[in-house]
Structure formats: C-alpha cells, structure tokens
Amino acid sequence: MCGVAGYCGPAFGADNAQALLRDMTGALRHRGPDDGGLYIGEAAGLGHRRLSVVGISDGHQPMVSADGHVHISYNGEIFNYVELRDAMMQRGRIFKTSSDTEVILHLYEELGPDCVSLLNGDFAFAIWDERRKRMMLARDRMGVRPLFHSWQNGTLYFASEVKALLEVPGLVARIDPVALDQIFTLWAPIAPRTAFLGISQLPPAHIMLIEGGEAASRPYWNLEFPDANDPGDDRSEAALAEELRALLDDATRIRLRADVPVGSYLSGGIDSSVIAAMAAKKVPQGLRTFSVTFTDADYDESVYQSQMVEMLGTTHTSVQFRASDTADLFPEVVSGTEQPILRTAPSPLYRLADHVREQGIKVVLTGEGADEILAGYDLFAEARVRRFCARQPRSRIRPHLFRKLYPYLPALQQQTPEYLAAFFGAGLDAADEPLFSHRPRLRSTAAAKMFFSDDLRATLGGYDAAEELASTLPAAFVRWHPLHQAQYIETTQLLPGYILSSQGDRMAMAHGVETRFPFLDPRLVEFSARIPPRFKLRGLSGKHLLKIAARGLVPDAIVKRPKQPYRAPESVSFARKGGYVAERLSAAALADAGLFNPRSSGKLVEKCLNKQAAGFRDNAAFVGVLSTQLWVDRFAGKQPPFQKTRRS
Amino acid sequence: MTDPSTAEIRTFIVDNFLFGDENHPLTDDTSLIENDLIDSTGILELVAFLEQRFAIAVNDSDIVPANLDSIARISSFVGGRLGQSNSAAN
Structure with a gap:
C-alpha cells in the first residue's frame, strides 16, 4: 500500500519536476513511510511513496519494464498476482522481482489498458508508456484505493490524496458548492466530483488515458443485477451458502x-x-x-x-475509545477524509x-x-416495511415493524404507529421511483442544508443532489428487483x-x-x-x-444477534472541548467562511453542546457544519473557500 | 389576532426546528413532517415543551400527526386540553 503522484503534460525542467514530485510525494509520506522514488521523463513524471508489503526487497517504485519503456507508480495490492505471474511465466515472460507491481507491468505489455480486467485487487496506478507518449490511470472496481487529478495549464496532475495535488503551484483549495450539497444529502460527492472545485477523482472501475493533451475515461466494469423476472442463481439455499x-x-x-x-x-x-x-x-x-x-x-x-x-x-x-476522543481527534480525521x-x-x-x-x-x-x-443494512429492510405499510396505509399494526428495525433508537421506540408511518414516508413516497429505498435517509440528511448561508443557496440555485444521483443510474436499473436497486445505490x-x-x-x-x-x-x-x-x-x-x-x-x-450499526459518540463529545470547536463555530469564523448562516448555526451549536438529547438530524448537521469549518481551515486557509456565483 | 398559545408554539418551533430562521415560509398549516422540519427526537422535544409550558398531560395515544403536525393542530390540541382542565376545575 502506497501513495502515488505524478503529472502528464508539457515538459518542464528536470529540477522543477523533481522538486514538485518531491513535494507531492512528501505530502503522502504517511501512506508510504518505508521507501520513495521518482521518475522524470520527457513529458511525464511519476512519484511514489512505499509501504512495503509484497516483494519487500525488490519492489522499489516507480518500476520500469525490462525494455525500459513502460513506467509504473502503483498503490494497492493485486491479490491474484501469483496466478497471473505463473500464467505469464508459462508463456515465456521473465520476471526480475517477486512483486505484484511487475505483474501489472507485464500484463500491460501484453494487453495494454485492458489488463485491468484481469486484476483481482485493490489498486490505483499510473502507467507511463514512453513509446506511445500515453499515461494510463486506473482504479479498482469497488473504489477501495483513491486517485485524484486536476488540469493546470495544460498538464494533468494526479495523486492518491488531494493534499499532494495542493503542492502544485497555482492549484488552490476551494470548496465545490455542488459537492457540499451532495455531501449534505448523500454523505459523499458523486464521482468524479470531489469536495474541491476543479479537482476530480477517477471513479471506481474506470481507466483514464491521457494522450496528446487530451484525456478520456471509461468504465471497464459495471455492477449488474439480473432482471426482476430472471431467477438469477436458482440453486438451493444450501448450495448457494x-x-x-x-x-x-x-x-x-x-x-x-x-x-x-x-x-x-x-x-x-x-x-x-x-x-x-x-x-x-x-x-x-x-x-x-x-x-x-x-x-x-x-x-x-x-x-x-x-x-x-x-x-x-x-x-x-x-x-x-472515550466520548471525548471524538473531539480530540476530529481535526486530524477531517484532514484525512479531505471532505466534510x-x-x-x-x-x-x-x-x-x-x-x-x-x-x-x-x-x-x-x-x-x-x-x-449481501444486504445487511437496516435500510434494505426498512424499504421493505415501507412498501408493506404503503399497501395498507390505515393499518396501525404494520408501522410497529419500524420499532423492531431500530431497537437502538430510543426516540423511535416511543412513537405511535401514525408517526412511525409518517416518519418513514409510508404512503407518501412513490414505491416505483428509483430512489424510493433511500428517501427517508436523503430527507433526514438533507435537513442539514437549512444551515446553508444565503450566498451558498443562491450559488446552488435550487440544485438537487438526489435528482443528479437518480440521473446516474443505468438504464437496466428499472428492471431490477427493488432490493437490488437499493443495493446498487448503496454499493x-x-x-x-x-x-x-x-x-x-x-x-x-x-x-x-x-x-x-x-x-x-x-x-x-x-x-x-x-x-x-x-x-x-x-x-x-x-x-x-x-x-x-x-x-x-x-x-x-x-x-x-440483532444488527448493531457501527456508530460513535456524536455532538455530545464536543460539549466540553472548547478550543478549536468554539473558534471554528464562532459567528465570526462562520461568517468568514460564508458557507453557513451564523445565526441558525449558532443555535444548532448551542442546542447540541448544551443538551444531551440532540437527535440524529441535529447531530448530523452539527458534525457537518463543524467538519466543513475544519475543512476550510485545513485546506483553504485564509483564502475565500468558495466563489459566489449563481447557477444557471 | 393570534392567540398567545399559538404564538408561543410558533416561537418554539422556529427556535428549535428552524433554528431561528424567520424567513422560512412556515404557516400555521405547514406540515412539520412533510416539510422535513421534525424527526422522532423532535416530536419528543415538542411533547416535553407542551407539557411543561401549558401544564397539560399528553398521553401516548395523543402523539399522532392529527394532533401535532402543524402549528394550527398543536394549538387546537393544546386549546382542547386546557379547556378540559378548566371544565374539570369548575
């Protein structure tokens, strides 16, 4: 596991390139404390920080192919590298190292960019093909390993974390208002967007080829489910287990x-x-x-x-882990997540x-x-109960199932069937709309947007993150079973x-x-x-x-045992912290950043820090506002964190 | 003229669920649930406020949207309860 960095574009002096790659990889040192290396070519450069796990003695990177023309900087592990190497050795390929990195190099030489489809692993890598003057970026199917990129004056820069990209001269950290809206609705930006304006991520299961100053990305794999009328794998339960x-x-x-x-x-x-x-x-x-x-x-x-x-x-x-640890660690955590x-x-x-x-x-x-x-989240069962309730909206018995689903939420346990049905939108949400399964969560999360400042709202101009998510769903989605639809969105x-x-x-x-x-x-x-x-x-x-x-x-x-979702102490943890919490959530700091309404945010802070009974929504909003304010402090510094514009 | 209890209920909702946002288009008939202004913890906060401020008893079976899902409904519910108390006292 490691950190990668690099660029592809117009040549700039070797000294400048070396200094830049050193700065970029220096920002990734935590990802790879064991070793580091650079490659600087005519129109591209690669940097690497290494956490030595496989091929410890001979896995130094960037690694070059035997003919000296293909260079790789790679973060991750290819778990089937032994089988891939054996197969290639049988085809006459000679390996110089015991690393999985060399396996990718050889596979690339055989198959070109299509080599990714044979990799069973978690990876993000860059391959510079010197003969073709082509850079290839790739990311694993599920999105385990990150890879970010940004264009600057005709050069594409890339890295495992954004903090390395921020070493590129002229690249400044500004929040992307649309990404913030997505985070405050979906918990995360919709790839390729990131929290940083002008900095993208390569989506999971994608490759990007940069050639002749132009970049093109495409998926090499898609998550697919059988149509609802297709029995799928029709073996017995025992055989499937x-x-x-x-x-x-x-x-x-x-x-x-x-x-x-x-x-x-x-x-x-x-x-x-x-x-x-x-x-x-x-x-x-x-x-x-x-x-x-x-x-x-x-x-x-x-x-x-x-x-x-x-x-x-x-x-x-x-x-x-003590409750106070949440507050003690939170600035470091936000520095790590690089997003609110x-x-x-x-x-x-x-x-x-x-x-x-x-x-x-x-x-x-x-x-x-x-x-x-395998459909473990409560949300999947919740969607099923909501459909069940919607079929008999007057039933006072059916909504009791919501209590059974959430035994760990005391406020929910005390609700009447009428309110339970109302909270979960039973009878309100259309069961055939694509985001049906996620509507209660989206509503509950998006409530935190009430704290957005007038300027941020004006910039967003009625943008709807849920609508954008719905627009990204594949055409076959409508033919899938409702559980599979929900699994697709979650996955x-x-x-x-x-x-x-x-x-x-x-x-x-x-x-x-x-x-x-x-x-x-x-x-x-x-x-x-x-x-x-x-x-x-x-x-x-x-x-x-x-x-x-x-x-x-x-x-x-x-x-x-009943499912217990993984949770951690929330806003109450910050109650006695003072220090950065008070400073970042002060009216002056909120006004300075311009992202949240200081008055309403102040009331939220007061409620969460002074009362023990803040609910899920208030907690989420508090954590969202605080983490955004910390993001601004960590990444944007004294610069304005966003440009006030109006979306057309 | 708005009766005093309606004004107090409105102030409570604006303070606690809108966090002081006076610009929100909150009418007496705005549904708190359908407009995502309240969650399950919020309902319990509301009930605690009504019991303390108006010295009324809110039974479990009273906690339904028909009684509590808008300022007008809450006001009517509180009015009814206060009326019952007064009748009992007389």
Whole structure:
C-alpha cells in the first residue's frame, strides 16, 4: 500500500519536476513511510511513496519494464498476482522481482489498458508508456484505493490524496458548492466530483488515458443485477451458502498474501467474525486481531469481540475509545477524509489504525462490504416495511415493524404507529421511483442544508443532489428487483464515497495501515449480485445467506444477534472541548467562511453542546457544519473557500 | 389576532426546528413532517415543551400527526386540553 503522484503534460525542467514530485510525494509520506522514488521523463513524471508489503526487497517504485519503456507508480495490492505471474511465466515472460507491481507491468505489455480486467485487487496506478507518449490511470472496481487529478495549464496532475495535488503551484483549495450539497444529502460527492472545485477523482472501475493533451475515461466494469423476472442463481439455499463460504474462504486466502504479518479487525459483528475465523485457520503462527471498545455502553460490542477471540484463540489487543476522543481527534480525521462528513464514525477507526500500527502490523483484513453485497443494512429492510405499510396505509399494526428495525433508537421506540408511518414516508413516497429505498435517509440528511448561508443557496440555485444521483443510474436499473436497486445505490455511491474512503482508506492510511476487504473480491460481488433477493433479506433479517454460511465458524450468539450499526459518540463529545470547536463555530469564523448562516448555526451549536438529547438530524448537521469549518481551515486557509456565483 | 398559545408554539418551533430562521415560509398549516422540519427526537422535544409550558398531560395515544403536525393542530390540541382542565376545575 502506497501513495502515488505524478503529472502528464508539457515538459518542464528536470529540477522543477523533481522538486514538485518531491513535494507531492512528501505530502503522502504517511501512506508510504518505508521507501520513495521518482521518475522524470520527457513529458511525464511519476512519484511514489512505499509501504512495503509484497516483494519487500525488490519492489522499489516507480518500476520500469525490462525494455525500459513502460513506467509504473502503483498503490494497492493485486491479490491474484501469483496466478497471473505463473500464467505469464508459462508463456515465456521473465520476471526480475517477486512483486505484484511487475505483474501489472507485464500484463500491460501484453494487453495494454485492458489488463485491468484481469486484476483481482485493490489498486490505483499510473502507467507511463514512453513509446506511445500515453499515461494510463486506473482504479479498482469497488473504489477501495483513491486517485485524484486536476488540469493546470495544460498538464494533468494526479495523486492518491488531494493534499499532494495542493503542492502544485497555482492549484488552490476551494470548496465545490455542488459537492457540499451532495455531501449534505448523500454523505459523499458523486464521482468524479470531489469536495474541491476543479479537482476530480477517477471513479471506481474506470481507466483514464491521457494522450496528446487530451484525456478520456471509461468504465471497464459495471455492477449488474439480473432482471426482476430472471431467477438469477436458482440453486438451493444450501448450495448457494456452500458456494458463498467457498468463495469467501478463497477471497480471504489470497488476501493473506504478504511478506509481512496480516492481522484482522474484530468488530463483534458477523462480517468481521467470519473473516477472522477463516483467516485464523490459514495463519499457523497465530492471527493477530484488533478491536475498538467504547466506554459508552451504547456503542460497545466488546462482549461479542471477546467471544470470538476465545473461540479462535487469537492474539488480541483492543483500544478503548472515550466520548471525548471524538473531539480530540476530529481535526486530524477531517484532514484525512479531505471532505466534510456528517458522522463521527471515522474517528474510532482512525484511533484503531493508530493502535494497529503501534503494534507493528501494516495489513489488516476487515468485514467491510458484506452489508452492501449481501444486504445487511437496516435500510434494505426498512424499504421493505415501507412498501408493506404503503399497501395498507390505515393499518396501525404494520408501522410497529419500524420499532423492531431500530431497537437502538430510543426516540423511535416511543412513537405511535401514525408517526412511525409518517416518519418513514409510508404512503407518501412513490414505491416505483428509483430512489424510493433511500428517501427517508436523503430527507433526514438533507435537513442539514437549512444551515446553508444565503450566498451558498443562491450559488446552488435550487440544485438537487438526489435528482443528479437518480440521473446516474443505468438504464437496466428499472428492471431490477427493488432490493437490488437499493443495493446498487448503496454499493456504488455510499460505499466508495464514504465507507471505503472516509471510514476506510483514509483513516487507515493516515497511519500507514493497509485494509483488505474479502467481501469485495470481484468473484464474490458478482456471485452475490445473482443471489435471489429472498436469500439475502429474509423477513427483516439481512445477510440471511451469510448467516447460514457462518454456521460453525462463528458462535451462534454472534450469528443471531440483532444488527448493531457501527456508530460513535456524536455532538455530545464536543460539549466540553472548547478550543478549536468554539473558534471554528464562532459567528465570526462562520461568517468568514460564508458557507453557513451564523445565526441558525449558532443555535444548532448551542442546542447540541448544551443538551444531551440532540437527535440524529441535529447531530448530523452539527458534525457537518463543524467538519466543513475544519475543512476550510485545513485546506483553504485564509483564502475565500468558495466563489459566489449563481447557477444557471 | 393570534392567540398567545399559538404564538408561543410558533416561537418554539422556529427556535428549535428552524433554528431561528424567520424567513422560512412556515404557516400555521405547514406540515412539520412533510416539510422535513421534525424527526422522532423532535416530536419528543415538542411533547416535553407542551407539557411543561401549558401544564397539560399528553398521553401516548395523543402523539399522532392529527394532533401535532402543524402549528394550527398543536394549538387546537393544546386549546382542547386546557379547556378540559378548566371544565374539570369548575
């Protein structure tokens, strides 16, 4: 796992190029503390920071092909590199190193840009083909590894994180108002947009070719589901569970490939427990496992973590997270996410990665991705209940199911059936509209936009982020089962934009820790897409097939426990912080940035910091305003964070 | 003229759910739910306010949109409860 940086465009002096690449890679040092390197060519340059995991002694980058014409700077891991290398060796190719980097180089020489379709891995890389004068950028299917780019005076600059791009002379950090609206609706910008005006991200599963001063990007893979009238994979539940288990086992096996020890996160839920159980059987020297525990019992899952540790006999350590840690770490967290966030949930993961690194481990497996591909989120069951209620709008019995879905939300437990139905839009939302499954979440999140300043509202001019999201959906979407529609939105928007980014890569890589996700193995993703909906969501119980597949691997108490969403202490954590919280949320700082209404934001701050009972919406708004203000301070500095314009 | 309880209810809603935004086109009949002005925690805040400010009892079965989903409905509900209290006192 590493950091990449580079440019492609008109030549500028070697000294200038070297200085620039040094500055850019210097900003990525946390991603690759072990080694660094540069390549400067006639019309392109590559920089690299390395976290040595595979081919430790001979994997220096940028790496060049045997003929000296193809150069690569690469961040990530190709988990099937052993099989790809063996196949190419049989075809007569000679390898000089034991690294997966060289495998990509050879594969590129054989197949050109199409080489990406053979890669089973998490990657973002740049390949400079000196003969063709062509730069290729590529990003993995699910969007695990980031890659950002920006044009400046006819040159395309790119890097693993935006902070490296901000080293490019003339490139300034301004917030993209549309991205802010998207974050305050969808939790993340819609790729290729980022929080930074004029800086884009390469969307997941895309390649970009830059040749002759022009860039063209295209997807090389798409997430697809069968039509609703197509039975999909029509094997029995037992047969599907067996295949799921076999695929997951192999996905875990190849994700243990490394020349350094690989550990595993244990959250206490079924996903990470299954992964740890499979990994433990394959690590004869003993698996290291890691957890975060919470002093606040509402968030703590240590009882289940202990059960799993006892069952597996792993060498386990945990780090305890106090409510005040959220506030203590939050500026560093926002520096890592590089985008405003509406949840504090990244903070404990930031702390956990720090702990893992202190323990001398560079690579960990996690259970992320199962909720998306196997339908574990409450949102999927919630959409089902909403449809069920809408069929009998007068029923006083049906809305009680919402209580069953959210046992961890006390305010919801106290509502009457009438209000439950009203909150979830039962009878209000059209069941056949594309975003039906996500409407309550979108509404609840977008309520935070009431704090936008008049200038920001005028600039946005009635822009609707949900409408834009709907416009990005593929044509086949309307033919899919409602559960698959909801899974598509969750897997292509929230997963790469927030879960794998703000809670994933950015929190772990801030400490030089690489996270690997067996559930996001392409074979598993494609297999899961064809599993009939009834085997994913059984009644209100998500991940049904995984629960079958996990039998014997994980204690029944973990398989059968109600889903507890991963959460962290929210606005109450900031109550006694003072310092940067008071400064960034002061009327003067809010007015200075110009993004939020100082008066209404001030009342929100007062409510959240002085009362214990702020609800989900108020918390999300508070965290959103504070993280945006921190973003402005960290990235825009004294410059105006946005240009006041009016959208036409 | 707006009766005092309606004015107080309006002030509470503007302060707590609109965070002081007087420019919001909030009429006495604006639905709090349909306009995303209130969530489940907000309902409980509203009930606590009504019980404390007007010294009325709000039963679980009273907590329905028909009673609480707009300023006019809340005002009518409170008026009804206060009327009951007065009748009982007489």
